Amino acid sequence: MIISIASGKGGTGKTTVATNMAVSLGSDVQLLDCDVEEPNAHLFMNPEIDKMETAYTLIPEIDEDKCTFCKKCAEICRFKAIAVVSKTVLTFPELCHSCGGCVVVCPENAVTEAKRELGVVEQGSSGKVKFVHGRLRVGEAMSPPLIKKVRSHIRPDIINIIDAPPGTSCPVIAAMKDTDFVLMVTEPTPFGLHDLTLGVEAVKLLNIPCGLVINRSDIGNKDVWDYAEKENLPILLEIPFDRRIAEAYSRGKMIVDEMPEWKDKFIELYNHIKNLVKREKN
Amino acid sequence: MKIAITSKGTDLDSEVDPRFGRAAYILIVDTFSLGIEVMDNSENVNAFKGAGIQAAAMVGENGAEVLLTGFCGPNAFKTLNAAGVKVANDVTGTVREAVNAFNEGKISFTDTANVEGHW
Amino acid sequence: MKELVILSGKGGTGKTSLTAEFAAISDNRVLCDADVDAADLHLLMNPDIKQRTDFKGGGLAVINSDKCTECGLCIDLCRFDAIKDDFEVNEVECEGCGVCVDLCPEKAIDFPVKTCGEWYISDTRFGPMVHARLGIAEENSGKLVALVRQESRKLAEAKNMDMIITDGPPGVGCPVIASIGGSTSLLIVTEPTVSGIHDMKRVIELAGHFKVPAMVCVNKYDLNPKQTQAIEQMVRNMDVTFLGKIPFDPVFTKSMVQGKTIFEYDKESSTRQFVKNIWDGIMASPEMNQL
Numbered sequence: 001m002i003i004s005i006a007s008g009k010g011g012t013g014k015t016t017v018a019t020n021m022a023v024s025l026g027s028d029v030q031l032l033d034c035d036v037e038e039p040n041a042h043l044f045m046n047p048e049i050d051k052m053e054t055a056y057t058l059i060p061e062i063d064e065d066k067c068t069f070c071k072k073c074a075e076i077c078r079f080k081a082i083a084v085v086s087k088t089v090l091t092f093p094e095l096c097h098s099c100g101g102c103v104v105v106c107p108e109n110a111v112t113e114a115k116r117e118l119g120v121v122e123q124g125s126s127g128k129v130k131f132v133h134g135r136l137r138v139g140e141a142m143s144p145p146l147i148k149k150v151r152s153h154i155r156p157d158i159i160n161i162i163d164a165p166p167g168t169s170c171p172v173i174a175a176m177k178d179t180d181f182v183l184m185v186t187e188p189t190p191f192g193l194h195d196l197t198l199g200v201e202a203v204k205l206l207n208i209p210c211g212l213v214i215n216r217s218d219i220g221n222k223d224v225w226d227y228a229e230k231e232n233l234p235i236l237l238e239i240p241f242d243r244r245i246a247e248a249y250s251r252g253k254m255i256v257d258e259m260p261e262w263k264d265k266f267i268e269l270y271n272h273i274k275n276l277v278k279r280e281k282n
Numbered sequence: 283m284k285i286a287i288t289s290k291g292t293d294l295d296s297e298v299d300p301r302f303g304r305a306a307y308i309l310i311v312d313t314f315s316l317g318i319e320v321m322d323n324s325e326n327v328n329a330f331k332g333a334g335i336q337a338a339a340m341v342g343e344n345g346a347e348v349l350l351t352g353f354c355g356p357n358a359f360k361t362l363n364a365a366g367v368k369v370a371n372d373v374t375g376t377v378r379e380a381v382n383a384f385n386e387g388k389i390s391f392t393d394t395a396n397v398e399g400h401w
Numbered sequence: 402m403k404e405l406v407i408l409s410g411k412g413g414t415g416k417t418s419l420t421a422e423f424a425a426i427s428d429n430r431v432l433c434d435a436d437v438d439a440a441d442l443h444l445l446m447n448p449d450i451k452q453r454t455d456f457k458g459g460g461l462a463v464i465n466s467d468k469c470t471e472c473g474l475c476i477d478l479c480r481f482d483a484i485k486d487d488f489e490v491n492e493v494e495c496e497g498c499g500v501c502v503d504l505c506p507e508k509a510i511d512f513p514v515k516t517c518g519e520w521y522i523s524d525t526r527f528g529p530m531v532h533a534r535l536g537i538a539e540e541n542s543g544k545l546v547a548l549v550r551q552e553s554r555k556l557a558e559a560k561n562m563d564m565i566i567t568d569g570p571p572g573v574g575c576p577v578i579a580s581i582g583g584s585t586s587l588l589i590v591t592e593p594t595v596s597g598i599h600d601m602k603r604v605i606e607l608a609g610h611f612k613v614p615a616m617v618c619v620n621k622y623d624l625n626p627k628q629t630q631a632i633e634q635m636v637r638n639m640d641v642t643f644l645g646k647i648p649f650d651p652v653f654t655k656s657m658v659q660g661k662t663i664f665e666y667d668k669e670s671s672t673r674q675f676v677k678n679i680w681d682g683i684m685a686s687p688e689m690n691q692l
Contacts, residue, residue, distance in 0.1 A: 008439055009413065009439055010411060011413010011414060037572035037577075038411055038571070038599070038600040040411070040595075040596040043595040044595075076500065078497060079331055079332065079498070080332020080336060083332075083338070083361050085338070085342040085343070085361055090361055092332075095332065097498055098480065099481075101498055101499070101503070101504075104500065104504065105503070136574060138573055138606045138610060139610045141543060141578050142574070143574045143575070165572065166439065166572075167438035167570075168538065169438045169535060169538065169539055169540060169542045170538070170542075171574065173538045190444045190660070191417065191444060194439075194444055195439040195441065201537045202538050205493065206493070219654050220654050243624075246649075249596075250593055250624050250628055251595065251625065252594075252596075331459070331544075
């Protein structure tokens with residue numbers, strides 16, 4: 001089982017839902033924080049990290065002894081990451097998308113691949129909950145390849161909960177695709193609803209079943225409920241605004257630790273999702 | 283000596299285009315005869331990516347030793363540098379004025395890009 | 402020309418709300434919504450769109466089944482797993498690298514340019530605004546961010562305005578990097594939570610990396626006054642200007658529901674003075690007035 005938790009808008013409570021659900025389920029569960037630009041789940045889970053690896057992407061390296069300056073590598077590169085000027089080949093690693101076209105097209109075998117650091121992937125556990133996250137190197141622009149590395153730790157035999165980045169562009173898609181269910185966390189405000197509709201469009205494109213959590217459900221207005229009904233999206237949990245929750249969050253504490261009565265609600269949330277996924281598969 | 287100048291038009295009285303990669307035209311001017319070779323840069327203007335790098339490679343191939351322009355980003359600068367083209371930023375006025383300023387030794391060259399990359 | 406870029410790292414700290422409030426109490430500036438991935442500023446600005454332009458992205462591989470002999474070379478070459486055994490290109494997966502296009506022995510793969518968004522020049526009750534909408538699941542938001550910023554600059558020059566207020570994207574990746582290069586200074590809006598602090602630090606680090614001066618304010622400060630104090634201390638230790646704080650106030654949500662700023666919605670609100678103080682602090686700061 002792979003559940004991705006997404007939101008469109010940032011700050012709606014994605015990480016809160018992801019971490020509390022993981023901790024409530026207790027065992028046979030793994031949390032993968034794919035918000036690699038700003039990973040926050042670890043601040044609440046305080047995992048013990050036992051493995052850290054640097055993640056790389058591939059960039060071209062030119063052997064100028066073999067190179068005949070034929071420009072084929074520069075011509076195939078749609079990202080303009082290679083330029084040939086007189087008897088020099090320049091590479092621009094930050095523009096490279098690692099497609100490998102330059103390697104294939106070089107008639108002299110003068111292009112090999114070197115590594116560019118994307119960031120790190122750390123693995124560990126918090127109690128019985130397994131934990132993985134990626135941390136993008138500050139100054140690095142491309143997050144999807146690092147998200148892929150984090151996702152390579154998905155284990156088919158347990159429950160995998162993915163904390164996705166906000167938005168609807170490529171990093172979000174990289175986190176949500178090929179999951180069994182997308183749980184969208186929103187808040188009932190005009191900003192929340194607007195970004196939710198964009199997020200739902202992205203989920204539809206990927207053709208994944210989807211449900212909602214409405215956080216701070218007693219602020220704003222009722223438009224999000226109307227939208228959910230119109231779109232036939234099940235509302236699986238409502239979390240009212242509670243200063244105690246906000247305060248616990250500010251200190252890096254989990255809702256279920258401060259208010260244990262919430263544990264059952266998060267387990268119920270998971271069971272709800274499990275049933276929806278089962279129904280979908282039949 | 284041949285120098286390259288980014289230009290909004292195709293003659294000496296055109297205004298210098300402050301953009302490099304996405305300049306409308308790049309003129310290759312002979313500093314003695316004031317003869318002009320016009321390079322249409324429209325392909326780069328509409329380029330999705332790497333306009334500066336492409337334009338820089340083009341300038342290098344056309345044998346210019348110097349580029350006079352307004353702004354030059356880091357990737358274009360790196361490419362021009364490799365092609366042995368010296369760069370002067372913040373050039374304004376008409377192309378003719380720029381060439382005259384160059385001939386009178388009033389142009390100073392830079393050793394860094396003066397704008398951030400544009401993606 | 403000055404440009405203030407408003408960032409947060411973490412989403413939901415009140416970046417866009419604050420941008421709108423600043424719009425209500427300033428003049429002679431262009432508004433720029435650079436959060437093209439989930440743009441919200443227009444919900445408060447109610448823009449009257451004057452000009453609409455397509456945003457063209459890169460190419461997308463399309464296999465012409467009449468010419469395709471199903472040799473499978475494209476499947477082997479594609480590093481993005483965008484071509485499956487049925488020789489259909491998955492649009493979401495296709496990176497637009499064109500390797501399959503160039504190397505197909507039958508020249509059976511086309512590479513049409515795709516339109517992946519739109520950008521707009523609009524009038525609002527607070528003056529001109531440049532904003533955009535990126536298509537769902539598109540990449541290159543950095544490119545569109547750079548574009549709306551460039552267009553804002555052009556518009557400000559044309560209208561003889563001397564400042565741009567830019568609502569930036571969340572995170573520290575591609576779109577954020579594209580939103581800070583060449584700006585005058587950054588306002589980082591954080592909140593007194595462990596996540597807020599963590600993400601703020603990464604944005605400050607990024608600002609240092611690109612040599613743009615940053616300033617910080619804390620929104621919803623009274624949700625944890627102790628954390629707020631800690632942030633203030635931390636920020637000063639990092640040699641970054643601390644501009645002040647704004648209380649947690651439901652008036653922001655209430656006015657948002659009405660499509661208004663708090664300056665329009667509630668003339669009595671005491672929170673207005675907090676916002677005003679931060680704006681005055683920005684305008685008077687050395688960061689915004691450097692040569």
